[in-house]
Amino acid sequence: xxxxxxxxxxxxxxxxAEMGRCYVEEFARMxxxxxxxxxxFCNPFYRGPHAVYRRKGEQFVRxxxxxxxxxxxxxx
Amino acid sequence: xxxxxxxxxxxEMDYPYERGKPQRQFAAVFNINRCIGCxxxxxxxxxxxxxxxxxxxMWWNNVESKPYGGYPxxxxxxxxxxxxxxxxxxxxxxxSAKDAQNAPYGRxxxxxxxxxxxxxxxxxxxxxxLPSDKEWRAPNIYEDTSVSWSQGSSLPxxxxxxxYLQRICNHCSYPACLAACPRKAIYKRAEDGIVLIDQKxxxxxxxxxxxxxxxxPMFRSATRVSEKCIACYPRxxxxxxxxxxxxxxxxxxxxxxxxxxxxxxxxxxxxxxxxLVRKEKVALPLYPQFGTEPNVYYIxxxxxxxxxLEQMFGPGVEDAIDRYSNPSEExxxxxxxxxSTQRLIFSYEITDEAAIGFxxxxxxxxxVPIEEPVIVRPPQHLNIT
Ligand code: SF4
Ligand code: SF4
Numbered sequence: 001x002x003x004x005x006x007x008x009x010x011x012x013x014x015x016x017a018e019m020g021r022c023y024v025e026e027f028a029r030m031x032x033x034x035x036x037x038x039x040x041f042c043n044p045f046y047r048g049p050h051a052v053y054r055r056k057g058e059q060f061v062r063x064x065x066x067x068x069x070x071x072x073x074x075x076x
Numbered sequence: 077x078x079x080x081x082x083x084x085x086x087x088e089m090d091y092p093y094e095r096g097k098p099q100r101q102f103a104a105v106f107n108i109n110r111c112i113g114c115x116x117x118x119x120x121x122x123x124x125x126x127x128x129x130x131x132x133x134m135w136w137n138n139v140e141s142k143p144y145g146g147y148p149x150x151x152x153x154x155x156x157x158x159x160x161x162x163x164x165x166x167x168x169x170x171x172s173a174k175d176a177q178n179a180p181y182g183r184x185x186x187x188x189x190x191x192x193x194x195x196x197x198x199x200x201x202x203x204x205x206l207p208s209d210k211e212w213r214a215p216n217i218y219e220d221t222s223v224s225w226s227q228g229s230s231l232p233x234x235x236x237x238x239x240y241l242q243r244i245c246n247h248c249s250y251p252a253c254l255a256a257c258p259r260k261a262i263y264k265r266a267e268d269g270i271v272l273i274d275q276k277x278x279x280x281x282x283x284x285x286x287x288x289x290x291x292x293p294m295f296r297s298a299t300r301v302s303e304k305c306i307a308c309y310p311r312x313x314x315x316x317x318x319x320x321x322x323x324x325x326x327x328x329x330x331x332x333x334x335x336x337x338x339x340x341x342x343x344x345x346x347x348x349x350x351x352l353v354r355k356e357k358v359a360l361p362l363y364p365q366f367g368t369e370p371n372v373y374y375i376x377x378x379x380x381x382x383x384x385l386e387q388m389f390g391p392g393v394e395d396a397i398d399r400y401s402n403p404s405e406e407x408x409x410x411x412x413x414x415x416s417t418q419r420l421i422f423s424y425e426i427t428d429e430a431a432i433g434f435x436x437x438x439x440x441x442x443x444v445p446i447e448e449p450v451i452v453r454p455p456q457h458l459n460i461t
Contacts, residue, residue, distance in 0.1 A: 029408070031447060
């Protein structure tokens, strides 16, 4: 049992990337445009998305919306 | 003890009573990936049901930030520790023993809380503990503790993964609260599987508080009896004044800002909940190893380390996340139905253009376009500072 007298696994770069992809894809699935999502990520008020933006960079965020997910920006 | 089938464990298990299968079973799916931790659900529940004297510790719905938060504090860590103590290193799954209908996650070879209590020869029906007053005192402790973005600081950053876990009573198929009650004051309704405490019979012995592994019954000192989530049964029965005898979803589900919740039936193949849990297997039970067959199911958060999630939701995690991240057209459509109506969706249809929900009689009650139109506010009406 991982929680009993054991340390929690630390976040990896990939965990952060996955969290970022999840944020972007959830917005994309709701029909948000690339521009609208970028405004959220650039704004320090939205701490989670902004942390992803600062650590992973703008190209990562834009790329997350374009690739992989079938509801991504490319479809719209 | 009678043997009862538990599909979540892929085997039979001990339970103090014979299986009493309801006509249909209340169930819900919560999508953790979408929750923003706003606590609107918590307050919707409170303003509907628990606003009176002694209300400050009555959180039938709560949303806790995992891994640090919990209400009562440490509830799951403590239960896991008790089980581990009862069966050291034995709490394991055999994932090779899968069967789509009877063992979708494989077979659980460890002890449930009922079996652990029996093994210990304890007076308890289910392994449990009574949280201390201190553990009940801070319903939202450690919320958002691990999220921060520090600008202009050279201190080491202390941030880690976290997620929100939305919790109500699971209206379990094998409720430990019911098994524990010496007064037989707790019952499971034949018509919808909702688990209720008869407050007239309850004498406040707190056995349900002690033995519910999810710690969802709460003792109210002002009334000296226990209470818990009632699945908004008057709404499910269609008695809410808002509608004319039409079943509605619970307050927490209809109020959810993030539209992360969907209510339905776990044993009706037409229900979107059945689809998400039993067919697509994208939503999983919370701590299935406890053995109560809980009926609130979760789409696990994609970014959290798998060992933690597997401990919490069982071995179905990797597949569930894979399906959620690469969704089929049907799954994308059903996800559109989340939070789309206050009415209870009994069946659905996904077309190229829309996700459509129907009531019990097959009448259309909601239609959500697959490609939702986006309407941008004109600049003079922007409400962002
Ligand atoms: S979650 Fe707890 S209170 Fe609710 S039915 Fe299950 S055992 Fe009972
Ligand atoms: S209302 Fe919905 S989004 Fe807000 S905390 Fe509750 S479950 Fe999460």
